[in-house]
Amino acid sequence: MTDPLIFTTSTDADEPGSGGPGRSFSRIVVGTDFSPAADHALGVARTRFPGASLRLVHVTDARAVATPDLGGGVTPTIPNPALLQTLEDADGDRLARLAREGEETELMVGDPVTGLLDAARRWEADLIVVGTHSRGALEHFLLGSTAEKLVGRSPVPVLTVRLPGGRR
Secondary structure: OOOOEEEEOOOOOOOOOOOOOOOOOOEEEEEOOOOHHHHHHHHHHHHHOOOOEEEEEEEEEHHHHEEEOOOOOEEEOOOOOHHHHHHHHHHHHHHHHHOOOOOEEEEEEEOHHHHHHHHHHHHOOOEEEEEEOOOOHHHHHHHOOHHHHHHHHOOOOEEEEEOHHHOO
């Protein structure tokens, strides 16, 4: 069985340089949240684009130490930034262990969608690869899908990779 892949691009696939069949990707940002879906997407990127330079990017979600407020924003849950620093340190260690020789890494703090887009722009990536996974209806309503938002906002093609068999 082949991997369920969804390839999206905001340009016409028949145009040169648009990500169509003749396109060769050389600089690929792979977003990770350390989930099984993200690990699978990284494996797909490594397998399907063997000559490409990979940059593994993780954005420590600043919302992890915040709660939604009635005005539509977020309010810090804990005024002490030590919790966010602890999360960032742990995420940095995990990211370093995930990377293989020759792969670059980047750790950021903030909104995952904006962070991935900024990282791709700064590094001049020509493809973003992310995993997708099912979330509960409430979580999807409150946070939305990172992959959906990337597809909608990215100026470069986005390859979304779903876990085989619907695993999370």
